[in-house]
Amino acid sequence: MNTYAGIEIVVYFAVLLAMVKPLGWYMARVYRGRPCGLDAVLAPVERLLYRLSGVNPDGEMSWQKYAVAMLIFNLLGIVAVYGLQRLQGSLPLNPQELGTVAPDLAFNTAVSFASNTNWQAYSGESTLSHLTQMLGLTVQNFLSAATGMAVLVALIRGLSRTSTETIGNFWVDMTRSTLYILMPLSLVMAIVLASQGVVQSFGPAAEATLLDPTTDADGQAVLTQRIPMGPAASQVAIKQLGTNGGGFFGVNSAHPLENPTPLSNFLQLLAILLIPAALCYTFGEMVGDVRQGWALLATMLIIFVPLVGLGLWAESAGNPRLADLGIDATATLQQSGGNMEGKEVRFGVGTSVLWAAATTAASNGSVNSMHDSFTPLGGLVPMWLMQLGEVIFGGVGSGLYGLLIFALVAVFIAGLMVGRTPEYLGKKIEAYEMKMAALVILIPPIVVLAGTALAVSVDAGRAAIANPGPHGFSEILYALSSAGNNNGSAFGGLGANSIFYNSLLGVAMFVSRYWLIIPVLAIAGSLARKRQTPVSAGTLPTHTPLFVVLLAGIVVLVGALTFLPALALGPIVEHLQLTSMNS
Amino acid sequence: MTQSSQANPDSKESSTPRDRNAAEPRSGNPRTLDLSESMRAAAVLFLSMTVITGIVYPLVVTVVAQVASPQASTGSLIHDGDRIVGSDLIGQPFDDARYFWGRPSATTPAYNGLGGSGSNLATTNPALRAAVQERTERLRAADKGNTLPIPVDLVSASASGLDPHLSPSAANYQAARVARERGIPLQRVRELIKTHTQPPMFGFLGQPRVHILRLNRSLDAVK
Numbered sequence: 001m002n003t004y005a006g007i008e009i010v011v012y013f014a015v016l017l018a019m020v021k022p023l024g025w026y027m028a029r030v031y032r033g034r035p036c037g038l039d040a041v042l043a044p045v046e047r048l049l050y051r052l053s054g055v056n057p058d059g060e061m062s063w064q065k066y067a068v069a070m071l072i073f074n075l076l077g078i079v080a081v082y083g084l085q086r087l088q089g090s091l092p093l094n095p096q097e098l099g100t101v102a103p104d105l106a107f108n109t110a111v112s113f114a115s116n117t118n119w120q121a122y123s124g125e126s127t128l129s130h131l132t133q134m135l136g137l138t139v140q141n142f143l144s145a146a147t148g149m150a151v152l153v154a155l156i157r158g159l160s161r162t163s164t165e166t167i168g169n170f171w172v173d174m175t176r177s178t179l180y181i182l183m184p185l186s187l188v189m190a191i192v193l194a195s196q197g198v199v200q201s202f203g204p205a206a207e208a209t210l211l212d213p214t215t216d217a218d219g220q221a222v223l224t225q226r227i228p229m230g231p232a233a234s235q236v237a238i239k240q241l242g243t244n245g246g247g248f249f250g251v252n253s254a255h256p257l258e259n260p261t262p263l264s265n266f267l268q269l270l271a272i273l274l275i276p277a278a279l280c281y282t283f284g285e286m287v288g289d290v291r292q293g294w295a296l297l298a299t300m301l302i303i304f305v306p307l308v309g310l311g312l313w314a315e316s317a318g319n320p321r322l323a324d325l326g327i328d329a330t331a332t333l334q335q336s337g338g339n340m341e342g343k344e345v346r347f348g349v350g351t352s353v354l355w356a357a358a359t360t361a362a363s364n365g366s367v368n369s370m371h372d373s374f375t376p377l378g379g380l381v382p383m384w385l386m387q388l389g390e391v392i393f394g395g396v397g398s399g400l401y402g403l404l405i406f407a408l409v410a411v412f413i414a415g416l417m418v419g420r421t422p423e424y425l426g427k428k429i430e431a432y433e434m435k436m437a438a439l440v441i442l443i444p445p446i447v448v449l450a451g452t453a454l455a456v457s458v459d460a461g462r463a464a465i466a467n468p469g470p471h472g473f474s475e476i477l478y479a480l481s482s483a484g485n486n487n488g489s490a491f492g493g494l495g496a497n498s499i500f501y502n503s504l505l506g507v508a509m510f511v512s513r514y515w516l517i518i519p520v521l522a523i524a525g526s527l528a529r530k531r532q533t534p535v536s537a538g539t540l541p542t543h544t545p546l547f548v549v550l551l552a553g554i555v556v557l558v559g560a561l562t563f564l565p566a567l568a569l570g571p572i573v574e575h576l577q578l579t580s581m582n583s
Numbered sequence: 584m585t586q587s588s589q590a591n592p593d594s595k596e597s598s599t600p601r602d603r604n605a606a607e608p609r610s611g612n613p614r615t616l617d618l619s620e621s622m623r624a625a626a627v628l629f630l631s632m633t634v635i636t637g638i639v640y641p642l643v644v645t646v647v648a649q650v651a652s653p654q655a656s657t658g659s660l661i662h663d664g665d666r667i668v669g670s671d672l673i674g675q676p677f678d679d680a681r682y683f684w685g686r687p688s689a690t691t692p693a694y695n696g697l698g699g700s701g702s703n704l705a706t707t708n709p710a711l712r713a714a715v716q717e718r719t720e721r722l723r724a725a726d727k728g729n730t731l732p733i734p735v736d737l738v739s740a741s742a743s744g745l746d747p748h749l750s751p752s753a754a755n756y757q758a759a760r761v762a763r764e765r766g767i768p769l770q771r772v773r774e775l776i777k778t779h780t781q782p783p784m785f786g787f788l789g790q791p792r793v794h795i796l797r798l799n800r801s802l803d804a805v806k
Contacts, residue, residue, distance in 0.1 A: 262789020
């Protein structure tokens with residue numbers, strides 16, 4: 001990593017933190033239904049939507065009703081994306097004349113986009129028509145993000161309301177998330193991205209004549225190159241802002257037409273963490289104590305920043321296996337140096353590592369470099385960030401509701417230590433909340449570890465491995481960690497487009513999304529019913545550095561205890577092999 | 584905004600407070616769950632959102648993008664007369680010693696615009712070492728006597744397989760070979776490299792990089 005990358009990373013954190021308060025404040029106004037500046041344009045649209053759909057925007061929902069509305073809405077999304085893929089061959093906007101997508105792949109992709117995972121077992125440019133990308137995937141990018149944000153807001157209401165049965169209205173929360181937050185940000189972002197060179201056109205691929213013709217695998221002369229087109233900018237903007245991560249093209253934001261310049265890279269990187277970070281402030285605003293929000297953001301940062309540092313160190317050190325080949329991998333102002341396999345020159349090692357960490361801390365999953373070719377420790381960073389449960393930033397909404405569940409566990413453990421009934425924000429945390437919290441925290445690791453165990457013990461699972469030795473195991477562990485935490489990034493060598501993986505990972509994504517949302521909403525409903533306990537001398541303050549350290553410690557401890565044995569079989573042993581001379 | 588002192592702003596919206604025993608949170612739902620009402624809301628909102636986010640939004644972006652940045656939003660194509668000779672953003676394969684060679688590409692064939700791909704080879708995979716060794720040998724065979732260490736990006740496959748750039752180090756490494764093969768002064772080649780080098784944006788965003796297709800086209804234009 002050279003000086004340029006160092007400066008860029010520092011500027012990145014500064015800009016991100018500077019945007020937390022304004023955006024967080026704005027989102028709090030949106031969720032409280034207060035005027036927020038865009039009402040003149042959007043309020044009539046919003047009212048029309050409610051009238052057409054028969055929704056009473058003032059009608060409050062119990063948690064059960066909220067959950068049913070959310071599930072029906074998401075199920076519709078899964079059916080629509082599946083249908084579009086199966087029928088795209090006979091639908092318009094298909095200039096490349098792409099055929100029907102196979103049922104297992106269509107199922108996997110439909111669940112993937114509805115669950116905000118955006119795992120991609122296909123390559124967009126050669127599999128999906130423009131219509132499928134727009135009407136199926138772009139729509140789900142908005143709606144799955146809006147679903148996560150709605151559930152978070154419901155949980156926040158559970159914490160801030162007292163003695164009530166209701167936690168808000170799903171239709172209103174979903175609609176307002178989409179119209180007032182995701183849509184305006186995406187519009188601006190998409191137009192800026194298109195100005196940088198992200199394609200936004202409905203034509204077929206252009207054909208360019210090569211300056212120096214080459215030959216293909218059969219020795220046939222190749223005289224031309226096809227340059228893909230499509231409505232990419234509009235999809236890329238929301239893919240980053242909504243922590244979706246599903247690329248328009250197969251190689252995602254490493255593709256020069258999806259992420260052409262350092263500026264497009266910086267903005268996309270910013271968009272990955274922007275809403276998850278700002279929602280911390282929104283939370284603080286809505287519970288009436290912004291210090292609570294800053295404490296959660298601080299918790300995320302004290303885990304995130306050291307892991308970025310570890311990744312930078314590992315990737316900058318380069319690949320010792322190539323050391324004797326007469327290669328110059330030093331970092332200078334003339335080259336990035338380090339481990340450049342699977343990285344683009346315009347990004348270099350620095351922002352590739354920062355991106356890998358950000359995209360897996362948030363449950364985004366887009367990539368601008370190939371994680372499979374990272375050094376073992378460089379690859380451990382994104383893998384472990386996913387395994388921590390996608391609560392370090394995490395998905396829009398889902399990351400923060402996940403961290404709030406960890407916060408309940410933290411006050412519970414602290415309460416056990418001093419023998420007091422634990423409280424969070426004045427709400428007593430009791431057996432019911434802890435049972436639900438245990439479900440939220442345990443389901444993803446069970447899905448990941450059981451899924452990995454299954455995949456490595458059957459031929460169909462092992463056949464997909466691309467790299468030998470412990471790295472092959474890492475590829476499978478990474479895939480399950482990604483699907484089981486709704487991330488979507490991959491160690492791309494794994495040949496995951498098979499009936500086995502499409503089914504296994506499809507089920508993993510479904511379980512980890514919806515089986516977590518339901519207990520979270522149950523907690524919201526239960527907390528909303530409780531009364532506010534007055535603060536006393538024995539109350540554990542939850543905005544102090546002490547609590548930040550306690551919460552971060554619990555997140556790390558749960559992640560480490562659960563996954564260290566698996567990590568030892570993959571990246572850790574591979575690291576020892578890489579650094580020992582004769583293996 | 585300063586420390587907010589108002590207590591629980593949402594609480595005033597709550598319905599009539601009930602004195603429930605907080606230890607027994609599983610109470611019946613006071614509101615009936617009307618499935619057909621939820622179905623209608625779901626269906627209408629899903630369709631409306633599909634129109635808004637799936638049709639209106641991409642179309643608005645397309646119109647604005649094609650008006651505001653017509654070249655950038657349509658693939659940044661490079662024209663030579665009415666012929667398309669490439670894209671500013673997509674690299675091309677070069678293996679003639681008279682040209683600068685770009686990043687190794689893992690696509691088949693190399694720099695396949697419709698099949699972007701990295702190698703996905705692990706650092707410990709012997710196939711990676713073998714591939715890198717083969718690339719170093721080809722570079723050295725084409726440039727006998729050049730014993731300088733080879734910049735790492737010139738022998739490592741890019742993430743997309745379509746990377747249009749090299750680091751300035753990797754371009755300069757090849758300057759002597761290209762000058763010799765073409766019989767033009769080394770100084771002229773170095774100037775061309777400089778012309779086609781983009782510094783980091785605003786002095787720090789991204790890495791300095793040399794556009795290989797533009798550089799090679801300018802070499803062909805040297806008389």
